[in-house]
Amino acid sequence: MTGIILLTYGxxxxxxxxxxxxxxxxxxxxxxxxxxxxxxxxxxxLPGQIEEAIRQLKSVGQCLILTDLxxxxxxxxxxxxxxxxxxxxxxxxxxxxxxxxxxxxDENLVTLSHFAEEGGVMGISTTSDTPTxxxxxx
Numbered sequence: 293m294t295g296i297i298l299l300t301y302g303x304x305x306x307x308x309x310x311x312x313x314x315x316x317x318x319x320x321x322x323x324x325x326x327x328x329x330x331x332x333x334x335x336x337x338l339p340g341q342i343e344e345a346i347r348q349l350k351s352v353g354q355c356l357i358l359t360d361l362x363x364x365x366x367x368x369x370x371x372x373x374x375x376x377x378x379x380x381x382x383x384x385x386x387x388x389x390x391x392x393x394x395x396x397x398d399e400n401l402v403t404l405s406h407f408a409e410e411g412g413v414m415g416i417s418t419t420s421d422t423p424t425x426x427x428x429x430x
Contacts, residue, residue, distance in 0.1 A: 293397045294404055295349025296323045297342070299370055300360040300385060303327060312390050320394055322352055328366045338369045346373060354378055354401045356393065358385040358408065377401060382408040388415020 298305030305325040313320050324345040328334055342357070349355045355378065359367045362383035374381050380401050382389075392411025396404060 293322055293352050294393075294399075294401060295346075295352040295355040296393060296397075297345045297349070297355060297357045298323065298325045298385065298390075299328070299342070299357055299366050300325070301328050301364075301366075304360055304385070308385065308387055308390050311387055312394055315387075315391060316394060322349060322397075324348060326366075335365055335369065338366060339372065342370055342373055346379060355380075356401065356404055356408065357381045358389070358393075359383045360385045380405045382412075384409075384412050386412050386415055388412060 298309060300308075305327060309320065309323060309325060326338070326341050326345060328338070331337070346355050357370045357373065357379065359370060359381065360383070361367060367381070367383055370381050373379050378401070382405055389408050389412035392407050392414075393404060396407050399407065
């Protein structure tokens with residue numbers, strides 16, 4: 293199983309984890325959530341928080357860090373912890389990405405990182421058609 297760290301602005305990580313547990317109808321373990329807020333010391337505190345979360349998940353052998361936004365401070369700090377075959381980083385966290393990961397947690401880190409990206413992209417769509425009277429889209 294792969295340990296997962298949700299590294300997000302505000303309560304986004306907590307809310308996504310709660311929604312995923314509700315959809316899956318079970319609690320999900322081996323996931324740490326780190327919230328980034330308006331604290332001016334965030335950049336100083338964050339490396340220690342990430343390191344501690346990785347240490348706590350070390351027993352599972354590999355760890356995937358998911359961030360909500362690429363290029364932001366917490367993404368850039370998390371990049372320092374990437375280690376091939378041990379710690380991977382994926383940005384653009386959304387609920388479909390998280391669900392896909394939770395259903396495939398036994399995969400290796402490379403495959404799981406690919407599933408994360410694929411699940412996140414597949415979960416985005418534009419619906420501009422109007423439904424038919426049967427409730428289906430044309």
